[in-house]
Amino acid sequence: MNHNTPLSPLPLRHLAATQRRVMSSAQLRAHGISTADTAAHCRPDGPWQQLLPGVCLLHPGPPTSEERLHGVLLYAGRPPAKEARTVPAQPGAGEPHAPYADAMITGLAALALHRFSAAPPLLSLDRIDVLVPRTRRLRSTGCAHLVRTHALPTAVQITGVPVAPVPRALADAVAQLTDAGAVRRLLTEAVRGGHCEPAAIVKELNHARLLGRPHVVDAVDSLLAEGRAIAEDRLYRMVREQGLPDPLWNVDLRLPGGPHLGGVDAYWPDQAVAVELDTRAPRQDEDALWSEYARKREHLERLGITVVHITPKKLRDSLEQQAAVVRTALMASDDRDPAAYVVVLPR
Structure with missing residues (x-):
């Protein structure tokens, strides 16, 4: 094959059965596609592109929000202990391993997935925060921004994507924000929208050592006042309705x-x-x-x-x-x- 040989947009038909347009190099190898074939298809004039190191987008156009999320998780997720198989996978057989182990979306991207109106749309985010264990030997690159932690929380599954719970996602988002208004809007929506209680939020902010920032302290004071007003309304309703x-x-x-x-x-x-x-x-x-x-x-x-x-x-x-x-x-x-x-x- 020379550089003028046209490349098939989908060289192996059984890839269509995966219903994935973004895959890791390990997944492609498990489907019988060699590293050399992957590199050839990701040339500038090829039908694929490299989204992140070791992660391929199986079409030439820009990635969708969902593809960026899955690409970041594929990049940051813990790789399997050993290659599950080296022969092509059969259609419908599923993936050879769980590619998202020890990784979950957090920060503003997670809040967007939790349907926060105060969070920017996913497509507008230049980077996607992904929470990983502190021991993961990776670096932030491209749209993947790694946030390290000693202990991963239990992820919430949203449309097949592992997402950090709201208090942790808020803390990771607030750590990157300097706009006091944006911080206040996010914290207020978390309580007013019934996502979580103020105590859980303040606990995460305290653990992240963010309560020393003046604009965060002001937002927390407003948050606690908002949370108390909501709790009082519930108490009045309890007496009346019960x-x-x-x-x-x-x-x-x-x-x-x-x-x-x-x-x-x-x-x-x-x-x-x-x-x-x-x-x-x-x-x-x-x-x-x-x-x-x-x-x-x-x-x-x-x-x-x-x-x-x-x-x-x-x-x-x-x-x-x-x-x-x-x-x-x-x-x-x-x-x-x-x-x-x-x-x-x-x-």
């Missing part, structure tokens, strides 16, 4: 002529039952706040006040179960010793 008696909302408790005991989100004075939403999030400077929270709860319980602790996640995922917990505490008040008298003030 037929609980109306409490006193957002009140401060004090001993008569004594010290301030702290604020609670809902309080039933006749039953001495309080509900407190735990909207705290793990941050670098909040150990003292956590200790103060625990002291307040212990003090109230010593006075005979039952404190029902509810997280926003529990309200979102098991509202009826949380209502049952509150109802049980209210019904059990008759079997307890009378609580100390406290003064209830609006908060």
